Amino acid sequence: MAAYIVRRILYVIPILFGITVITFILFNMLMGDPATRFAGKHATKEQVEVVRAELGLDKPLPIQYINYVKQIATFDYGRSWSTKQKVSTMVADGFGPTLCVTVVPFVASIIFCVGLALIAAYYRGTIFDKGIVITCLGLMSISSVVYVVVLPNWLAFQAGLFPISGWDPSWTDRWQYLILPWIILFVLSLGPTILFYRSVIMDEAFQDYVRTARAKGVSSQGVFLRHILKNAMIPIITMVVIEIPFLITGSVLIENFFGIPGIGGLVFKALNESDFPVIKATTVMMSIAYMVFNLISDVLYSVVDPRIKLS
């Protein structure tokens, strides 16, 4: 077991190398000359050269790459070009608001969707099941922009239940701004999540071991909870863990619409203003988070599925 995990972690090294090389090429070569951008449109040649030296872009590429890796390792990306704040502080400040928005609907959606998918699969083929499938497809066929526009219009603007947008640093006043984004993220996740869980559960429901359980005399609820769900949890857990990095990035659309000072909003602003250090920091952070949670999901998979050989 331990050996397996160590081996899986060792695999991470070439992947990390790949991530750094690709993003390095992306930022330093493909996106145009950073020095020119930083110096601005009206800068003279000399001014650009000064900036180039300041940013260390006059050094040979291997040295630049090593510096870049150092930045990643220490999470020190220098200062933002537009706000002049430390990038690490800006990103760290963004985590809190983003997680406030994403975690609650994420957890609620898992519980609700697994439950509903289980009931739909239990009553498979009935009107109830078909109704759920059709509703999910309907929900999915509507663009997310529609939810972001329509739900606040109904619930905040017309019904006046919540403030339309805003943010408050204090916890006691913050929640009123959170409920609407929570509802939207929750509703957005319903369609795809229920359909995915339902299909995973249905796949298991037709396995031979289910027939065996019924032959034993296990009640139909018992078959679902003890046999089918237990096996279906393997792909479900994998899916859930892989989605965790997206909790950190947050939703660019939602954060902008509601004025939430999280990572999503940060990325949006940085892209608008060509704020290189911030884009670099968030991109690299995302890639690494994605890789790490993939690793966790793999390890978890081998823990819950006895068929995976751990030697």
Next chain:
Amino acid sequence: MDQMTTTTTKTATGESKFEPQPAKTDSFIQITDLTKQFPIKGGLLSRTVANVNAVQGVSLDIKKGETLGLVGESGCGKSTLGRCIIRLIEPTSGKIVIDGDDVTHKKGEELRALRRKMQIIFQDPYASLNPRMTVGSIISEPLEIHNLFDSKKDRLDRTKQLIELVGLRPEHINRYPHEFSGGQRQRIGIARALAVDPSFIVCDEPVSALDVSIQAQVINLLMDLQQRLGLTYLFIAHDLKVVEHISNRVAVMYLGKVVEIAEAEELYRHPSHPYTRALMSAIPVPDPRKRDQRIILTGDVPSPINPPSGCHFHPRCPDMIEECKTTCPSLRETRPAHRTACIRA
């Protein structure tokens, strides 16, 4: 009850001359006119567009302590019949009486109680065991469900005893199914079926997925268990060779119907239905001179959705006459204690 006595007298025949468990004459399970149709749904509204006639009006008697072999090509409805009998699937119509108790319409708690009497060993020893349960929990789950033992320790003891009974070692209890070979897995399946101490077991092609070398071991185990525990078997196989050794009587099935039934020795000596003879000639014989007599079945197996008119076998039958296309033959006694569904037999 009337039904029972009439069916009993109809098939009460002589004692078996075979080594496996001398069968008693009293009927243990009576199946009358059992039919199972699987609807095929189609279209947006999921209406039934056709039916698969998997089992079509089968009547059978199984005697206490005997092994009734059930043979037929793949897809002829053997598994469906076996699963209907133990009520793992709902028969469309017909009647199933076990030990004088009509179980055809049992539901809920009564049906669960029935699982203690009747068990099944599945064909596929790989897919039929829950991959996430240990051998111990696979075998002991029925004990828990049916509250067969009060304490955990008693259940554990019983589980270990079952594991040993099927020729595995008690230390296997905490392992997972994938760690075992096909033959061992089938032993786990057998132990699981035996856990509730049933009196009747449907063995649904229990050795078909196994290597030939392992098949004999598992069949011997099943025969040994039958002797020790006084079990009654419905033993399903797709070729006659496998059931020959274990069965007291053999029924041959074709496209949802039983076409011939007799004592095993009688059936193998005097196969009366052309289909049985064709199956028989498919068994490899050591004597090369006999190979000339092979009957090769022509044509494909017809679809159970649209079975042929008259005798279902007529399109493939070497002895077919015009009348076979219209007359639907029923089982009748063509030799003493030997029934065949063929107008020419």
